[in-house]
Amino acid sequence: MLGKTAGGIYWMFRLLERNENTARLVEAGFRIALTRSQSPVSEWKSVIKTAGVETYYEIKYGTYDATNVIDFLLRDTSNPSSVMSTIENARTNARMVRTALTTEVWEAVNESWMTLKTLLNRPIQETELPTILGTIRRNCALVRGSMYGTMLRNEIFDFAALGIALERADNTARIINVKYHTFIPSTDFFGSSLDDIHWETILRSVSGYRSFGWANDNEMSASSIAEYLILDPRFPRSLKFCYTTLIQNLDNLSQNCTAGENCQIKANAVFTHLENNSIKSIFKYGLHPFMKDFIKETNELGSQIELDYQFYH
Amino acid sequence: MDIENSFFDEMYTKDGQVRAPYILYNQWLANQDSAKLIKKSREAEAFFRRIGITFNVYGKEMSKERLIPFDLIPRIIANTEWTHLARGIEQRVRAINAFLLDIYGSQEILKAGHIPTELIHQNDAFLGQMIGMKPPGDVFTHIVGTDIVRTGENEFFVLEDNVRTPSGVSYMLENRETMLNMFPELFSQNKVQPVNNYPKMLKESLVSCAPKSCSEKPTIAILTPGIHNSAYFEHSFLADQMGVELVESQDLRVINGHVAMRTTRGYKNIDVLYRRVDDEYLDPLNFRPESMLGIPGIFDVYRAGNITITNAPGTGIADDKAIYSYMPDIIKFYTGETALLQNVKTWRCSEPRALQYVLENLSKLVVKEVHGSGGYGMLVGPAASKKELSAFTSKLKRNPKNYIAQPTLALSTVPIFTKKQLAPRHVDLRPFALVSPKKIKVTPGGLTRVALKAGSLVVNSSQGGGTKDTWVLGE
Numbered sequence: 001m002l003g004k005t006a007g008g009i010y011w012m013f014r015l016l017e018r019n020e021n022t023a024r025l026v027e028a029g030f031r032i033a034l035t036r037s038q039s040p041v042s043e044w045k046s047v048i049k050t051a052g053v054e055t056y057y058e059i060k061y062g063t064y065d066a067t068n069v070i071d072f073l074l075r076d077t078s079n080p081s082s083v084m085s086t087i088e089n090a091r092t093n094a095r096m097v098r099t100a101l102t103t104e105v106w107e108a109v110n111e112s113w114m115t116l117k118t119l120l121n122r123p124i125q126e127t128e129l130p131t132i133l134g135t136i137r138r139n140c141a142l143v144r145g146s147m148y149g150t151m152l153r154n155e156i157f158d159f160a161a162l163g164i165a166l167e168r169a170d171n172t173a174r175i176i177n178v179k180y181h182t183f184i185p186s187t188d189f190f191g192s193s194l195d196d197i198h199w200e201t202i203l204r205s206v207s208g209y210r211s212f213g214w215a216n217d218n219e220m221s222a223s224s225i226a227e228y229l230i231l232d233p234r235f236p237r238s239l240k241f242c243y244t245t246l247i248q249n250l251d252n253l254s255q256n257c258t259a260g261e262n263c264q265i266k267a268n269a270v271f272t273h274l275e276n277n278s279i280k281s282i283f284k285y286g287l288h289p290f291m292k293d294f295i296k297e298t299n300e301l302g303s304q305i306e307l308d309y310q311f312y313h
Numbered sequence: 314m315d316i317e318n319s320f321f322d323e324m325y326t327k328d329g330q331v332r333a334p335y336i337l338y339n340q341w342l343a344n345q346d347s348a349k350l351i352k353k354s355r356e357a358e359a360f361f362r363r364i365g366i367t368f369n370v371y372g373k374e375m376s377k378e379r380l381i382p383f384d385l386i387p388r389i390i391a392n393t394e395w396t397h398l399a400r401g402i403e404q405r406v407r408a409i410n411a412f413l414l415d416i417y418g419s420q421e422i423l424k425a426g427h428i429p430t431e432l433i434h435q436n437d438a439f440l441g442q443m444i445g446m447k448p449p450g451d452v453f454t455h456i457v458g459t460d461i462v463r464t465g466e467n468e469f470f471v472l473e474d475n476v477r478t479p480s481g482v483s484y485m486l487e488n489r490e491t492m493l494n495m496f497p498e499l500f501s502q503n504k505v506q507p508v509n510n511y512p513k514m515l516k517e518s519l520v521s522c523a524p525k526s527c528s529e530k531p532t533i534a535i536l537t538p539g540i541h542n543s544a545y546f547e548h549s550f551l552a553d554q555m556g557v558e559l560v561e562s563q564d565l566r567v568i569n570g571h572v573a574m575r576t577t578r579g580y581k582n583i584d585v586l587y588r589r590v591d592d593e594y595l596d597p598l599n600f601r602p603e604s605m606l607g608i609p610g611i612f613d614v615y616r617a618g619n620i621t622i623t624n625a626p627g628t629g630i631a632d633d634k635a636i637y638s639y640m641p642d643i644i645k646f647y648t649g650e651t652a653l654l655q656n657v658k659t660w661r662c663s664e665p666r667a668l669q670y671v672l673e674n675l676s677k678l679v680v681k682e683v684h685g686s687g688g689y690g691m692l693v694g695p696a697a698s699k700k701e702l703s704a705f706t707s708k709l710k711r712n713p714k715n716y717i718a719q720p721t722l723a724l725s726t727v728p729i730f731t732k733k734q735l736a737p738r739h740v741d742l743r744p745f746a747l748v749s750p751k752k753i754k755v756t757p758g759g760l761t762r763v764a765l766k767a768g769s770l771v772v773n774s775s776q777g778g779g780t781k782d783t784w785v786l787g788e
Contacts, residue, residue, distance in 0.1 A: 003575045004564050095365070095540050099553040103364075110365050155577065257578050309577040313563050 001100065006159045007311030008097035012109070013147070013163035015090035019083050020140035021171045021205075025051055026073050027133045028205040032197060033066055043201070044069045050178045050205070053081050070129065074136075075120045083136055087116045100156045104146040112139035158249040162305060165249070169242035170298050172229055175205050177291040183222045183283075199225050206237045226287065227279040239294065243271040246301070253309070263304040270297050321465045321725040322737050323388065334389040334786055337503050342386075350385065351732060353495050357383050360494070366487055366550075368543045368774065382779035383488060384729040385495070388740060388761040389503075395785040398469060398744065399755045401654035402459050404644060406746045406753050409476055409631045411647035413453040416630060417443045427642045432635060437684065440592060440627030442599055442612060448625045450522045450750030455587075455623040456515070457746040458482070458759075461654070463725040470657045470722065472741065474632040474640070477624060478589050481760040482745050483547035486511060486554075488760075488782040504787035506757035512554035514747055514754055519585045521749040522621050531584035533557040534574060536565075538590050543775075548589050562590075567610035572620050585621045586611075592626045634683045634717045635661060658720055662713040671718040672709060675702055678718040680709070693770060695721050724770055727781065729763060739764045741772050742783065757785035 029047040033040035044064040048057045053072070056079050061068045074083045091113040098106055116139065119132055144164070151157045176183070182198040199220055203209040206229065215232065216224050232238045246267050254260045282290050306312065324335045331339045358380060361367075367378035390398075415421050416433060417440075423430050433439050458479025460472040489508050493500060516533065523531035537548035539561050552559035564574050565583070573580035590607075593600045599612040614620050630636065636643075638659040644652040660667035660678075671678060680692040692705045709716055726737035744759030761781040762772035772778040 001577055002558055002560065002564055003577055004561070005558075006577045092540065095545070095549070098365075098549040099559050106365070107363055111363055114362065159577075253577070259578055310575050310579075313566075313575060 001155055003310035003312070005097045005100050006155070006309050007306065008093045009100055009156055009159040010163040010305070010311070012090045012093035012097065013160040014167040015086040015093065016109070016140055016143055017164050017167035018081055018171070019086040019090065020137060021167070022051055022073050022081055022083050022086065023133050023136040023140075024207060025205050026070055026129075028201045029069070030066070030129060030133075031204060032201050036197060040066070046178050047073070050174050051081055052174060053079050056080075066126075070124060074124060074132070083116065084120050087113050087139075102146070102150040104150040105143065108139075108143040108146045112143060115139060155253055158252045159309075161245060161249045165242045165245040166298065166302055166305075168237050169239055169246070170295065170302075172206055172237050172239060172242070173291050173295050173298065175202060176226065176229055177288065177295060180288045180291060183226050183287055196220065202229075208235060208237060211235060223279050223283065226282070230282065231274065231277075231279060240271070240274050243267060243274060247271055250305075259310075260305075260308045263301060263308050266297070266301045266304050270294070270301065320723050320737070320739070321463065321468075323463070323725050323727045323740075324386075325728075334391040334394075334784075338387065338389060338499070341499060341502060347732075350730060354385055354730060357385060357491050357495060360491060361487070364487075366483070366546055368546060381484060381774045382765060383491065384763055384765075384779050384781045385492070386728055386730050386735065387492065387499075387782045387784050388727045388742075388763075389784045389786065390758070392786050392788050394469075395757060397653070398461065399757070401469070401471075401652070402457075402461075402744060402746055402755050403753045404648060404650060404653050405459065405471065405474065405640070406454065406457050406748060408640075408644040408647045409457070409474060410451070410453050410748065412643050413625070413628060413631055414447070414451055415647070417446055417627060422643070422646055425646065427646055428636070428639050433630065436630060436633060436635070438627075438629035438633045440630070443625070443627035446616065446625075446627075448522075449524050449618070449621045452522050452623075452748050452750055453625040453628050454631070455518060455522060455625075455748050457748065458743045459746065461742045461744065462657075462722055463740075463742070464723050465725075468655070470655045471640070472657060472722075473634075474637070475743070476628045476632045477591070479743070479745070480544040480547055480589075481743055481762075482511060483550040484780050485745065485756070485758065485760045485783065486550075488780055489758075492782045503784065505784045506787055508756050508758050511745070511756050512551060514756070515551070516555045516557070518747040518749045518754075519587060519621075519623060521751075522623065523584045524618050524621055526618060527584040532582060533585045533587065534560045534583045536560055536562065536586055536588040536590055538594070542589075544589065551587075557587075562594075562608050565608045565611070567608065567614055570614060570617060570619055572608060572611050572614050583620060585623065587623045592629065595622070595626060634659075634681055635663070638717070657722065660718040662709060662716040662718060667718075668709065668713045671716075672706060675706060675709075677721060679721050680705060680716050680718045683715055683717060693721065696770070721770070727761070727763065729765065729779070729781075736767065738767070739770050739772065740781070758783040 025047050029043055032043050041064045044066065048054050048064065048069060051073060057072055060072065072079055072082065076082045077085050079085060091109055094101060094106060094109045116136065119135060124132060147160055179198065179202055200209060202225065203212050208228065212225065212228050215234065216228065228235055228238065230239045233240050233244065235241055250260055250264050250267055254264055324332060326332060361380050361383060367380055412422065422428055423433060454476040456479060458475040458481060460475060461469055462472050463469050485508055519533050520531055534557055535548055535552045537545060537559055539545065549559055558574060560574050565572055566575065566580065568580055571582040572586065573582050588595065595607050596609065596612040597607040598609045615622055638656065638661055640656050641652045644650065660671050662668045662671055671680065676694045678694045682690045692701065724739040724741065727740050728735035729738045740761050740763045742759050742761050744755055746753055746755045761783040762778045763781055764770060764772045765777060765779045
């Protein structure tokens with residue numbers, strides 16, 4: 001397939017994943033703002049930070065408040081990671097690679113774009129926020145569902161899966177990284193309601209609140225949550241899970257072809273590093289530096305994929 | 314229905330009788346509930362948006378995607394009418410290919426004095442780089458979209474021979490799909506000739522024109538200027554339907570004497586390139602140094618016979634509006650036959666006497682730029698204000714060579730569906746012909762464009778025109 005098409009598919013699915021993640025961050029932030037008596041300024045700030053758009057935001061607004069943050073993350077097209085920007089760009093990529101998509105996938109992404117454009121064309125009232133966030137999530141699920149349900153398992157599918165897994169790994173890592181301080185065991189706050197809320201937010205931002213409970217007998221502790229997010233091979237947004245997917249799809253792509261050797265080496269190195277660590281050793285090394293390394297490596301893997309498969313000329 | 318008496322309506326006679334090809338359709342229509350049809354019409358629009366059959370209008374904001382309005386009343390052509398049209402188109406296309414082969418070869422037609430030499434040699438559409446070139450299979454115009462208008466029962470005229478990169482075929486196909494989905498019963502009642510094998514035929518035709526040196530299974534690609542092009546939907550649609558790659562010039566490079574596309578597994582040679590970019594954007598080395606859209610060196614690969622470019626570069630000399638007026642002579646010269654389809658009377662403003670006539674009768678004429686297309690930069694005399702007329706008069710005097718004039722044709726009408734009633738609107742027709750070394754195939758039907766504004770004669774989609782499904786009835 002064309003390098004450009006591979007790049008278009010990869011970015012289309014990365015952007016859709018980002019679209020959903022941004023909506024989920026807003027959802028988690030909104031929830032904490034509603035369930036806490038204190039001022040939620042720092043919460044909104046960490047939401048913006050997690051989305052990686054602090055610089056853009058601060059150029060535009062001086063202060064962090066719900067209305068501005070929500071508008072910026074959902075509607076603002078000057079924010080490249082906003083829901084509106086990502087769906088617009090995902091659809092532009094889809095148009096570019098339309099010959100590589102099934103009708104179902106194309107129609108799903110095109111309809112999502114039409115729906116979200118109408119939905120987000122005017123400022124959002126607090127009362128309608130839950131409905132809007134739900135619609136965003138459902139639309140992303142629709143595209144992903146039609147991808148899994150209708151796309152041939154060939155290299156096109158592999159590039160789509162790579163885009164999803166890489167964006168997910170990056171997103172989960174950034175959530176942990178921004179909130180790393182809440183994971184650091186502190187005798188003062190351990191088990192306090194403050195921490196519970198933090199942890200709940202973290203789990204909700206990765207759609208893992210319910211599943212964490214199933215997997216861990218509802219035992220909420222800093223290390224069990226961190227372990228779940230980083231090392232649990234069953235949780236579809238854990239770092240380990242994402243890398244298993246990345247390696248699987250990179251292996252598929254490299255059959256009868258040596259083009260992807262460099263990214264295979266890179267992905268395997270990161271995975272081995274995860275394998276060789278326990279949550280204990282990670283905390284010992286320092287959660288923050290560990291996540292920083294991971295984010296850097298993942299970004300490098302992204303660039304290596306673009307290079308190896310000639311996305312650009 | 315309100316019939317305008319001065320125009321030929323294809324569905325109804327002047328005294329309100331239904332014409333033969335429409336009889337069955339009319340019976341069906343009489344039994345339809347208009348509320349249901351309004352609903353269907355909306356469904357059709359939603360369908361077009363969902364599958365993304367949109368186009369971008371030049372000069373409008375980039376993100377604005379518009380739909381070409383679809384009218385649900387089909388335009389129906391009788392079998393005998395079509396047979397005549399198809400034969401006429403085939404003859405014309407055959408002559409045009411012979412003309413191109415000659416004009417870039419030994420130029421017998423100039424030697425014989427049928428066309429003034431300077432009209433060719435001083436024409437921007439004449440591509441000097443093509444002199445002496447014989448494209449694979451001697452085919453210059455693989456895809457042709459001949460614009461035809463009707464003014465009466467048996468009066469058909471060719472308005473333009475589009476032999477560069479004619480567009481619209483995706484609408485022909487999607488309009489039919491839409492009709493099949495909305496009103497399947499109509500197709501069991503009427504014997505409508507199918508159009509859906511067009512992509513398959515196009516592919517066969519492209520394969521048959523592959524370079525001689527190429528292997529059994531040539532690699533085909535469509536070259537698009539990109540997603541901001543007004544016809545991008547069509548480019549991706551055709552690539553999808555034929556199962557070939559859709560490439561942009563950034564994906565291509567000349568390697569070892571071949572044009573190759575950048576794939577995830579390295580560069581892969583292309584044998585046939587169906588390009589949807591204009592000649593001057595093909596090769597910055599050979600044509601326009603400032604072009605971002607070209608593939609440097611592709612023309613050298615072409616000359617070496619290692620790629621087929623469809624349509625061939627330089628075909629524009631055959632559909633140039635100044636050459637158009639010579640078409641009857643061209644047909645006669647190469648086929649020995651009289652043209653089956655009529656030309657519209659054309660005044661070449663480069664000739665002083667013609668110019669004088671045009672200036673004196675401007676309000677009755679349609680004036681077009683010699684190299685223009687898409688309805689841009691033309692004057693429709695009867696619809697123009699005094700101010701527009703006088704502005705055009707100065708333009709004509711300043712640069713007469715740039716214009717031709719034609720009488721305002723009384724284009725036929727076909728009813729469109731409106732919320733209140735059927736209303737007659739002017740239409741034209743663009744059938745599509747595919748050329749292989751051995752044969753020319755004309756797909757039965759084509760794209761009917763319809764001016765949606767009452768009285769308007771401009772059917773271009775960029776100027777507010779719509780489309781209709783076009784039926785050619787079986788024998």
